[in-house]
Each structure stands twice: as structure tokens, then as C-alpha cells.
């Protein structure tokens with residue numbers, strides 16, 4: 187999506203972002219060059235779609251899985267900040283990305299042969315109930331074919347048609363995922379969970395193998411075949427903008443796992459990156475990498 191980030195004094199800075207794209211962008215920065223990071227979605231044939239595609243390519247992201255649709259364009263969102271906590275306004279009802287599951291043959295083709303596939307609750311929320319099923323079925327087949335599938339539940343209540351549809355959609359997404367990346371405050375709102383262990387139990391019952399439950403700036407509750415443990419939160423002094431905290435967490439977690447780090451180490455790296463990202467405005471923070479920090 188086009189991102190309009192508050193630059194102060196009534197000005198907005200135009201960027202390109204969106205939860206799954208943010209994760210791809212951070213993964214690209216974290217992974218060795220010889221690894222490919224691609225982004226699959228639909229864009230329009232207009233100028234802003236071309237600019238977005240050029241931006242992705244300039245950032246080293248493979249865009250061969252971007253499908254171009256005539257008479258559509260990309261979505262737009264604006265970030266408003268209050269004490270560092272962000273809220274979003276969206277213009278996306280006709281966005282090209284909503285058509286991502288409209289062509290099952292194309293979908294199967296772009297999912298084939300990938301090592302890791304990543305999608306989110308927002309990916310599902312913008313689709314029709316039927317398209318959600320088509321996408322999840324395709325991801326389930328890719329998983330059966332050997333891909334590791336990761337799902338960030340990333341809750342955006344406003345994007346779902348009803349709370350029931352949201353719960354069903356999240357459960358469907360988790361049912362085709364090996365790694366589920368939920369945030370406890372969101373799970374509390376959506377499912378009424380009283381503790382991270384309840385969140386873990388639900389996604390475990392869906393078939394997940396690894397579930398790190400994020401908890402804002404608090405400790406992480408992590409579950410995998412070694413059991414449940416709590417990892418202390420990364421320390422940070424201030425929060426400027428929480429946008430992309432979860433997205434960068436997901437990128438560092440999956441990049442850590444892909445690089446062969448232990449699940450605990452990958453989770454620590456993920457918390458450390460998210461704690462840096464929230465010190466800056468906007469979703470993508472190149473400054474973090476400019477000094478060689480990760």
C-alpha cells in the first residue's frame with residue numbers, strides 16, 4: 187500500500203508499506219544476499235503501482251509474483267499517532283490486492299517451490315469468505331509439498347465483515363500454518379483469552395508447531411515441541427511509533443529460523459529488532475541497518 191506517515195506540522199511523507207510487505211522488507215535486510223525474498227500480490231497498471239513495484243525492486247525484493255490488473259490500483263493508508271500508539275485510516279476498498287486469490291492457477295504457480303511462505307490476518311481480512319478458502323487451500327497444498335508456512339494473525343477488526351468471520355478466518359489461517367505469530371492483546375479482544383497459554387492452546391489445536399505470543403512491550407510466551415517458556419522483553423526507552431513492530435518481529439523470527447538459529451535465539455533477535463523499529467516513525471526503518479546494527 188501507499189503509506190502516508192505523519193511527518194509533523196500537518197505534513198505526511200509518502201512511502202510504500204503494508205504488513206506482509208514490511209515483513210518481506212525486513213527479511214530482505216536480514217537475510218544473506220544469495221537468499222531470495224519475493225512478494226506476491228496484485229497491483230494495478232497505473233503510475234503509482236509501477237512506482238511501488240520499482241520501489242520493491244530497488245529494495246532487492248523479487249516482484250515476479252506481482253500480478254498486474256487493469257482498472258485497479260494499490261490501497262492507501264494514513265498513520266495517526268497518539269503517544270506513539272498508531273491508528274490507521276484506510277482507502278483500500280477496491281485495492282488490487284483484494285483479487286489475490288481470484289486466479290487459483292496463478293496462485294498455485296507463485297506458491298510453488300518456496301521454502302517459507304508468509305501471510306497474515308490482514309491478507310485474509312481483505313478477501314471474500316470464498317477467496318480466503320481458496321488462498322488457505324493453496325497454502326495448505328504448498329505446506330503439504332514441503333514449504334514452511336507462517337501466519338501473523340495481525341488483527342484489524344474493521345477489515346472483517348463480522349467478529350465471527352474474523353474468528354473463523356483466523357482459525358482457518360492458523361490451520362494451514364506451522365508458525366503462528368499472534369499478539370496477546372489482539373487475541374484477548376478476538377477470542378477472550380485470559381492468558382497467552384490459552385492463545386497457544388488454541389493455535390496448537392489448529393496444528394501449529396511454533397507459537398511465539400507477543401505481548402506489546404512485555405515478555406514473550408513461546409511454545410514449540412520443547413514446551414512453553416517466557417522470554418524477557420527487549421529493553422527500550424521510548425516509543426515513537428509502533429507501526430511494523432509485529433511485522434519486523436515476524437521477519438527477524440523467520441530469518442533467524444531460516445539461518446538455523448534456535449527458536450529461542452530467533453525470538454530474542456525478533457524482540458530486539460521490533461524494539462528498534464518502534465523508535466522511528468513509519469513502517470520501514472532503513473536507519474537501523476545503516477550503522478550495521480540489527
Ligand SMILES: O=C(O)C(=O)C[C@H](O)[C@H](O)CO
Nearest residue numbers: 203204205308429430433469
Ligand atoms: O494495517 C494494514 O493493513 C497495514 O498493512 C498497514 C501497516 O503497515 C501495518 O498494519 C503495520 O503492521
